[in-house]
Amino acid sequence: MDDLSHSSSFVAKKDPTLEILKMLGINFGLSVAAGFLAYYLMKQYIPIFIQRKLYGFDQCKSEKLPVPEPMGVIAAAVYLIFMFLFIPVLFVQWIHEEISFPYVRLLSLLSAIISICTAILLGFADDVLDLRWRHKLLFPTLSSLPLLMIYYIAGNSTAMLLPVFVREFLSTTYLDFGFLFYIYMGMLVIFATNAINIIAGINGVEVAQGLVIGASIATFNIIQIFRLEHSLTWYQGLSLCIIGPFLATSIALYILNRYPAKVFVGDTYCYWAGMTLAVVGILGRFSKTLMLFLVPQVFNFLYSVPQLFHFVPCPRHRLPKFDSEGTKKLSMSLVQFKATDLGLLGRLFVWLFSTFGILYKREFMKDDERWIEVNNMTILNLILKFTGPVYEYQLTYFFVIIQLICSIVAFIVRFYIARLFYEVVN
Amino acid sequence: MDDLSHSSSFVAKKDPTLEILKMLGINFGLSVAAGFLAYYLMKQYIPIFIQRKLYGFDQCKSEKLPVPEPMGVIAAAVYLIFMFLFIPVLFVQWIHEEISFPYVRLLSLLSAIISICTAILLGFADDVLDLRWRHKLLFPTLSSLPLLMIYYIAGNSTAMLLPVFVREFLSTTYLDFGFLFYIYMGMLVIFATNAINIIAGINGVEVAQGLVIGASIATFNIIQIFRLEHSLTWYQGLSLCIIGPFLATSIALYILNRYPAKVFVGDTYCYWAGMTLAVVGILGRFSKTLMLFLVPQVFNFLYSVPQLFHFVPCPRHRLPKFDSEGTKKLSMSLVQFKATDLGLLGRLFVWLFSTFGILYKREFMKDDERWIEVNNMTILNLILKFTGPVYEYQLTYFFVIIQLICSIVAFIVRFYIARLFYEVVN
Numbered sequence: 001m002d003d004l005s006h007s008s009s010f011v012a013k014k015d016p017t018l019e020i021l022k023m024l025g026i027n028f029g030l031s032v033a034a035g036f037l038a039y040y041l042m043k044q045y046i047p048i049f050i051q052r053k054l055y056g057f058d059q060c061k062s063e064k065l066p067v068p069e070p071m072g073v074i075a076a077a078v079y080l081i082f083m084f085l086f087i088p089v090l091f092v093q094w095i096h097e098e099i100s101f102p103y104v105r106l107l108s109l110l111s112a113i114i115s116i117c118t119a120i121l122l123g124f125a126d127d128v129l130d131l132r133w134r135h136k137l138l139f140p141t142l143s144s145l146p147l148l149m150i151y152y153i154a155g156n157s158t159a160m161l162l163p164v165f166v167r168e169f170l171s172t173t174y175l176d177f178g179f180l181f182y183i184y185m186g187m188l189v190i191f192a193t194n195a196i197n198i199i200a201g202i203n204g205v206e207v208a209q210g211l212v213i214g215a216s217i218a219t220f221n222i223i224q225i226f227r228l229e230h231s232l233t234w235y236q237g238l239s240l241c242i243i244g245p246f247l248a249t250s251i252a253l254y255i256l257n258r259y260p261a262k263v264f265v266g267d268t269y270c271y272w273a274g275m276t277l278a279v280v281g282i283l284g285r286f287s288k289t290l291m292l293f294l295v296p297q298v299f300n301f302l303y304s305v306p307q308l309f310h311f312v313p314c315p316r317h318r319l320p321k322f323d324s325e326g327t328k329k330l331s332m333s334l335v336q337f338k339a340t341d342l343g344l345l346g347r348l349f350v351w352l353f354s355t356f357g358i359l360y361k362r363e364f365m366k367d368d369e370r371w372i373e374v375n376n377m378t379i380l381n382l383i384l385k386f387t388g389p390v391y392e393y394q395l396t397y398f399f400v401i402i403q404l405i406c407s408i409v410a411f412i413v414r415f416y417i418a419r420l421f422y423e424v425v426n
Numbered sequence: 427m428d429d430l431s432h433s434s435s436f437v438a439k440k441d442p443t444l445e446i447l448k449m450l451g452i453n454f455g456l457s458v459a460a461g462f463l464a465y466y467l468m469k470q471y472i473p474i475f476i477q478r479k480l481y482g483f484d485q486c487k488s489e490k491l492p493v494p495e496p497m498g499v500i501a502a503a504v505y506l507i508f509m510f511l512f513i514p515v516l517f518v519q520w521i522h523e524e525i526s527f528p529y530v531r532l533l534s535l536l537s538a539i540i541s542i543c544t545a546i547l548l549g550f551a552d553d554v555l556d557l558r559w560r561h562k563l564l565f566p567t568l569s570s571l572p573l574l575m576i577y578y579i580a581g582n583s584t585a586m587l588l589p590v591f592v593r594e595f596l597s598t599t600y601l602d603f604g605f606l607f608y609i610y611m612g613m614l615v616i617f618a619t620n621a622i623n624i625i626a627g628i629n630g631v632e633v634a635q636g637l638v639i640g641a642s643i644a645t646f647n648i649i650q651i652f653r654l655e656h657s658l659t660w661y662q663g664l665s666l667c668i669i670g671p672f673l674a675t676s677i678a679l680y681i682l683n684r685y686p687a688k689v690f691v692g693d694t695y696c697y698w699a700g701m702t703l704a705v706v707g708i709l710g711r712f713s714k715t716l717m718l719f720l721v722p723q724v725f726n727f728l729y730s731v732p733q734l735f736h737f738v739p740c741p742r743h744r745l746p747k748f749d750s751e752g753t754k755k756l757s758m759s760l761v762q763f764k765a766t767d768l769g770l771l772g773r774l775f776v777w778l779f780s781t782f783g784i785l786y787k788r789e790f791m792k793d794d795e796r797w798i799e800v801n802n803m804t805i806l807n808l809i810l811k812f813t814g815p816v817y818e819y820q821l822t823y824f825f826v827i828i829q830l831i832c833s834i835v836a837f838i839v840r841f842y843i844a845r846l847f848y849e850v851v852n
Contacts, residue, residue, distance in 0.1 A: 045555070052555055053479070073551060077565070080544065084568040088575050095579060103529030110536040110572060117543045118506065121550070125499060128554055129471070129478055139503070142510040146536060149514050153521060 019093075020225060020237040026089055027241045030082055035248030038078040042256055042263060045074050049263075054128075056264050060202060060322040060330060060392045070127040070266020071256065075249040076120040079272070082245045083113055090241070104154045105234065111146035112242060112279045116272065118143035119193055123271030137190060140275065144189040147282060148182050156285060158182070163421035185282055188290070192278035195297035197270035198304060199379060201319045202330070203259040204396045207250050209297070209403060210273035214247045216293045216407040217280060220414075224286075239284035246276050259393035292410035296403050300379040303358070306349040307377045313337045318376035320384055320395065329389035332360060332375040339363070339370040350374060360385050445519075446651060446663040452515055453667040456508055461674030464504040468682055468689060471500050475689075480554075482690050486628060486748040486756060486818045496553040496692020497682065501675040502546040505698070508671045509539055516667070530580045531660065537572040538668060538705045542698065544569035545619055549697030563616060566701065570615040573708060574608050582711060584608070589847035611708055614716070618704035621723035623696035624730065625805060627745045628756070629685040630822045633676050635723070635829060636699035640673045642719045642833040643706060646840075650712075665710035672702050685819035718836035722829050726805040729784070732775040733803050739763045744802035746810055746821065755815035758786060758801040765789070765796040776800060786811050 049055060049068030056069045087109060094101045122139045125131060158181035159174040167173055177184070200206050221240040225233045250273070256263045281290030291298070307314035313335055320330040342350065350372070353359035360375040375381045383398050384390065390398070475481060475494030482495040513535065520527045548565045551557060584607035585600040593599055603610070626632050647666040651659045676699070682689045707716030717724070733740035739761055746756040768776065776798070779785035786801040801807045809824050810816065816824070 048555060054554065077547075077551070080547075081565065081568050084571050087572050091575070095575075098581065101579065103533065106576075107529065107533060107536065110533065110540060113540055113572075114536060114543060117540060117547065121503075121506075121543065121547045124547070124550060124554075125503070128480065128550075129474060139507065142507050145510050146513050146539075149517070149521075150532075153527060155524065 017233070020233060023090060023237060024240060024244075027086065027244045030086060030089075031244040031248040034078055034082040034245045035252045038075045038249040039252035039255065041078060042071055042074045042252065045071070046263065058203075058261060058264075059317075059319055061260065062324045062328065067261055067264050069264035070124065070268040071263035072253065072265040072267075072269025072272060073120070073124050073127075075253045075265075076123075076268060076272045079245055079249045080113075080117060080120070082249075083116075083242075086241065086245075087113075104150065105238070107150045108147075108154065108235070108283055109238060109242075111150045112283055115140070115143050115147050115189070115279050116275050119271040119275035120268060122193075123266065123268035126267040126271070136194075140189055140193045140271070141186055144186060144278075147189075147279065148185055151185070151282060152182070160288075161422060165421070185287060188281065188287055189275065189278045191297075191301070192281075192290075192294065193271050193274040195294060195301065196274045197267060199297065199300050199399070200270060201317075202380065202392050202395055203261040204254060204257050204393075205380075205399055206265050206270055206273070207254040207257050208396060208400045210250050210269070210277075211247065211254060212400060212403040212407060213277055213293045214243050214250065214273075216410065217277065217284075217290070218243050218247065220286065220289060220411070221284065223415075224284075235284050239280040239286075242276065242280050242283070246273070259396065289410070289414050292413060293407055295406045295410070296379060296399075303353075303377050303379060303382065305377075306346060306353075311343060311346040311349055312374070312377070313341060315376065318378050318381070320380055322392075323389070327389060329391055330384060330395055331389040332381045332384045334360070334373050334375055336371055336373045339372050342372070353377070358382055358385075443659070446659060449516060449663060450666060450670075453512060453670045456512060456515075457670040457674040460504055460508040460671045461678045464501045464675040465678035465681065467504060468497055468500045468678065471497070472689065484629075484687060485743075485745055487686065488750045488754065493687055493690050495690035496550065496694040497689035498679065498691040498693075498695025498698060499546065499550045499553075501679045501691075502549075502694060502698045505671055505675045506539075506543060506546070508675075509542075509668075512667065512671075513539075530576065531664070533576045534573075534580065534661075534709055535664060535668075537576045538709055541566070541569050541573050541615070541705050542701050545697040545701035546694060548619075549692065549694035552697070553692040553694055562620075566615055566619045566697070567612060570612060570704075573615075573705065574611055577611070577708060578608070586714075587848060591847070611713060614707065614713055615701065615704045617723075617727070618707075618716075618720065619697050619700040621720060621727065622700045623693060625723065625726050625825070626696060627743075628806065628818050628821055629687040630680060630683050630819075631806075631825055632691050632696055632699070633680040633683050634822060634826045636676045636695070636703075637673065637680060638826060638829040638833060639703055639719045640669050640676065640699075642836065643703065643710075643716070644669050644673065646712065646715060646837070647710065649841075650710075661710050665706040665712075668702065668706050668709070672699070685822065715836070715840050718839060719833055721832045721836070722805060722825075729779075729803050729805060729808065732772060732779075737769060737772040737775055738800070738803070739767065741802065744804050744807070746806055748818075749815070753815060755817055756810060756821055757815040758807045758810045760786070760799050760801055762797055762799045765798050768798070779803070784808055784811075 046068050049071070050066055054069060055066035057064045058067055087106075090109070091102075091106055119140060122131075122136065126136060158178050159176040162170065162173060162175055196206055196209050199209060218240055221236045221243070224236045225240070228236065253263075253265060253269065257265055277290065277294075281287040306312040307318070315335055318333060321333040323329055323331065350359065350361065354361040354374075359377070362373040364371050364373065375385055380395060380399065383395060383402070387394075387398060472494050475497065476492055480495060481492035483490045484493055513532075516535070517528075517532055545566060548557075548562065552562060584604050585602040588596065588599060588601055622632055622635050625635060644666055647662045647669070650662040651666070654662065679689075679691060679695065683691050703716065703720075707713040732738040733744070741761055744759060747759045749755055749757065776785065776787065780787040780800075785803070788799040790797050790799065801811055806821060806825065809821060809828070813820075813824060
C-alpha cells in the first residue's frame, strides 16, 4: 500500500510532481549548508582530537605523524543534525491532515534514522573500544528490525518478477520470497555496514566508495523520479533526500581525507556510509539494484573469504606494503606459509585463484620444506598485482575507476540488459 | 486524538486491559534478561576499557587506581538492543490491520528511541572528546524535534487545566499554551539531559538518581494504568515499557558503580538517563509531574546559577574535598575570592543564600584586603554543610534519601494537594 496514492497531491502519471521538486530543492540547499558546516567543524576539531589522543599513524608515509581519527563522527553528527531539521520540513505540509497524514512515510524515515544513528554509535564505539566481531554483527541486525517491520507494514512486495524464460518452467510470473526476502534485506544491512570497512586503509578510499556508490544511487533516484508512476516516486525522492546530505558531508570529509590525509575517517564513517546506503536501498525499493553498485565490495568479500575464514593464513594487517626507504610506492603485501599448513579448502582456493590469474603465487624451499607465498586476498592487493608498485594516490584512483566502471555497467544491466529478460523494466 | 480509542482492544473503563498486562509481562521478562546481559558484558569490557586507556581516576580515594569510564555506554547499548527487540513484540498484534494500525503510537516510540539513541551518541562523544557547550545544547534540542512533531500530530493537548480559584479571574477552565508548551517541552529535554550530569562525581550518585526518578515514574505509571480511562493507559504502559529496561540495566550498572566504584558511568549514562526520563514524561503526558520528581535537580541547578553564570567565581572542579591523609572523609569544597571581585548580582546571591542558611560564608583579611570564602554551590556541598564531613558512601546515601523524600512529596502533591485546586485529578 502506498498511503497517499489516492491523494490529490500528485498531478499526472510520470510527471515529477511539484511537491517532490520542492522537497528536493530544500534538501539540496540544506545539504550544501551541511557540507560547509561539516568542513568547518572538522577543521575545528582536528587539534581537539590530537589533544584527546584520538589519532592513528599513516602506515603508507615515511614520516609517522599523528592523524586525527575517527573524524567521520563529526561529519556523521552534522548529517544527523541536518536530518533532524529536515524531517519537519518534509512533513509540515500534512501536519493538519489527521486522516490523510502519510504515517507510513514518516515511520519509514524515522526507522531509517534509527538504523543510521545506531550504525554511527556502533562505529564510534568500535573506533574507541575495538569491539568484538559478534557484537558488531548483532547490533546492526537488531537496529534494522524497525525498518524491516515498517517495510512489512507498508505492505511492500517481497515478490520478484521472474525473467520471461524462467516463467515457463515455474508456471508463474512472480515468485514470492516472503520471509526469505526479509532475511535477504537483513543480510544486506549487515553486508553493507561492513563492506566499506573491508576496503580501507589507504588515503581517501573509504569516502571515495561512499561518494561513488552514493552518487550512483542519487542518479538512479533521479532517473526513476522522471520515469516511474507517481505512487512510487515519493520513496525515490526520500532516498534522494537521505543521500543528498550524506554526499555533501562526505565531500567535506573527502577533502580532508584525500592524499595526503589530514584526517582519518575511522570505522565510524564506514558503518555510517554502509548503513545509509543499505537503508535507502530498502526504503527506495531498489535493494537488488543496490547490489549491482556494490559489485566491487561483493567481489572483495568473496575474494577475502579464504583468509577471513582462515582456510589460508591471514596476517593481522593486509594493507599493501609501503616502501618507505626506496620508491615510496605501494606494492602487494604477501603472506608466506608451509604448503602443509593448507587444508583441502585452502589448497582449492589457492589453485582456483591462481589458475584464473587473480592470485600472485610463488613456491620456494626453506629448511627442506615446501613454502608458498601468495598476496593477501584484498581487491587493493589484486589491483597492485596487475599494475605493479604505484603511489598511494594512484591506487585510490585505480580503485575509484573500477568502482565507477561497475556503476556504469550496473546502469546498463539495470535498464538495458534487463529488457532482454523482462517485457517491462521498472 | 488517540488512534485506537475506538477499537475493541480495550474492555472496560478503568480496567487495565489484558493487552497492557501482557505487554508489561513480556517487557518485565526481557528487562530482567537485559539487566543480566548488561552486567555480564560490563564485567567483560572492564579489562578492554583499561587496555584502550578509557579510564579515569577516583578523586575521592587515597589510592589513585584507573577506573574504566564511560561504562554507561555498554549498559546503554544493551538497552538499545532490548528496545529494538521489543518494538516488534509490541506491535506484531496489529501488523495485519492496515486501517486500525496504531501508527501514531509506533511513531511516538520510534521518535523516543531516536532521541535516546542520539543522547547516548552525544554522551559517548562528550566522554571521549570533551565537546563544547554550544554543541552539547544544540544536539539534544534538534534530536527531540521528531518527538515534539509527533506530539503535535497526535493532537495532544497543550492546554493546562486551571486551578479552580484561578478560573474566576481568567473566566476560562483551560489555558492553552500552544506553541509555548512545545518550547517548555524542548527546554525540559535540554534540562533533563544535563540535570543528572551536574550532580555527579561521587560513587553511585548518577545511577542512584536515575534509579530513584525512574522508579518513581514507573510507580506513577502503574498507578495511572489502574486509575485512568482506557484511552490514556496505553501511553502510561509505553512509558513503563521504556523505563523498565532502563531500570534493569541501571541496576546492573549501579552494582559496579556503587562505593567503592569498579567502573565510572561517564557522561554517556547521564545523557542517556536524562533523555530517557524526559522522553517518557513527554510520551506519557506527565511532563509536569516529572518536574516534581526532578525537584532536587532543579534546586541544584538554581543553586548553581551564580557559579554557572560566573556571578560568583567558579573553579574548574566543584566536587566535595577528600581528606586523603587524615579522616578519609569528604567535606565541602570552598572557593575564595576578594570581596571586590563580586559584582552586584554576585553580592546579592551570596547575601541571599547565606541569609537563608544555605551557604557557608567566612570573611577574612589578606594583604589588607577583605576576602570571602564560600562553599561551591552544589547540592552535594550543601548536604555536607549540614552534616559535616562524612564518608563518600554516606554522602551518596544522604542524597538518595533526599531524592526519595522528594519523590514521596511529589506523589502527595500530585494526588492529594491537587484535589484542593482541581475538582478532578487525572
